[in-house]
Amino acid sequence: SQTIHQWPATLVQPVGSPLSLECTVEGTSNPNLYWYRQAAGRGLQLLFYSVGIGQISSEVPQNLSASRPQDRQFILSSKKLLLSDSGFYLCAWSVWPVTNYGYTFGSGTRLTVV
Amino acid sequence: AQSVTQLDSHVSVSEGTPVLLRCNYSSSYSPSLFWYVQHPNKGLQLLLKYTSAATLVKGINGFEAEFKKSETSFHLTKPSAHMSDAAEYFCVVSDQLTGGGNKLTFGTGTQLKVEL
Numbered sequence: 001s002q003t004i005h006q007w008p009a010t011l012v013q014p015v016g017s018p019l020s021l022e023c024t025v026e027g028t029s030n031p032n033l034y035w036y037r038q039a040a041g042r043g044l045q046l047l048f049y050s051v052g053i054g055q056i057s058s059e060v061p062q063n064l065s066a067s068r069p070q071d072r073q074f075i076l077s078s079k080k081l082l083l084s085d086s087g088f089y090l091c092a093w094s095v096w097p098v099t100n101y102g103y104t105f106g107s108g109t110r111l112t113v114v
Numbered sequence: 115a116q117s118v119t120q121l122d123s124h125v126s127v128s129e130g131t132p133v134l135l136r137c138n139y140s141s142s143y144s145p146s147l148f149w150y151v152q153h154p155n156k157g158l159q160l161l162l163k164y165t166s167a168a169t170l171v172k173g174i175n176g177f178e179a180e181f182k183k184s185e186t187s188f189h190l191t192k193p194s195a196h197m198s199d200a201a202e203y204f205c206v207v208s209d210q211l212t213g214g215g216n217k218l219t220f221g222t223g224t225q226l227k228v229e230l
Contacts, residue, residue, distance in 0.1 A: 036218075043223055103158075
């Protein structure tokens with residue numbers, strides 16, 4: 001069965017520090033991978049998506065970047081965190097056609113920038 | 115671009131009474147629609163999805179939703195609420211991304227409270 005792992009679950013980082021959140025998927029090949037952010041009191045916003053190794057698309061300009069070094073690994077990074085980067089980050093995967101299976105989300109990372 | 119509107123930010127029901135969470139969508143073609151649930155500090159769980167097959171979709175935990183094209187609605191219902199249903203619910207529409215993949219556009223969410 002397919003599983004998705006996301007870590008860490010919670011993170012408190014000072015402003016200006018780097019960030020690395022990791023997401024891995026098991027039990028599927030060549031998934032589409034996504035990073036979403038949920039700010040307090042708001043819905044989810046798509047940050048990045050990837051349809052293959054090394055292929056990254058950004059939906060919104062921001063202080064973050066993403067990389068996909070392996071087929072089932074998706075990393076969210078920042079060189080210098082801002083207060084506005086605080087939020088709940090969710091990794092997700094899907095396979096084609098997405099309408100058959102929907103998306104599967106990781107358990108999320110609660111990031112607090114202080 | 116496709117979008118969804120969740121008409122209620124908060125819904126409060128008594129345990130054992132019906133649940134209705136409202137969602138309207140905007141789409142230029144036949145959409146793929148989903149309902150997700152998020153319990154506090156947890157990830158998102160798929161409740162059900164509509165993919166142009168049956169208009170009445172049954173999901174997990176006794177939830178179901180009906181796709182009504184004439185009303186552009188996809189309301190989520192459950193005959194009898196349980197305390198464990200208290201969570202935030204998101205109506206979601208899927209759209210294709212340039213270069214492949216799909217983008218989920220989320221509604222702003224409805225917080226469901228279940229009281230004894």
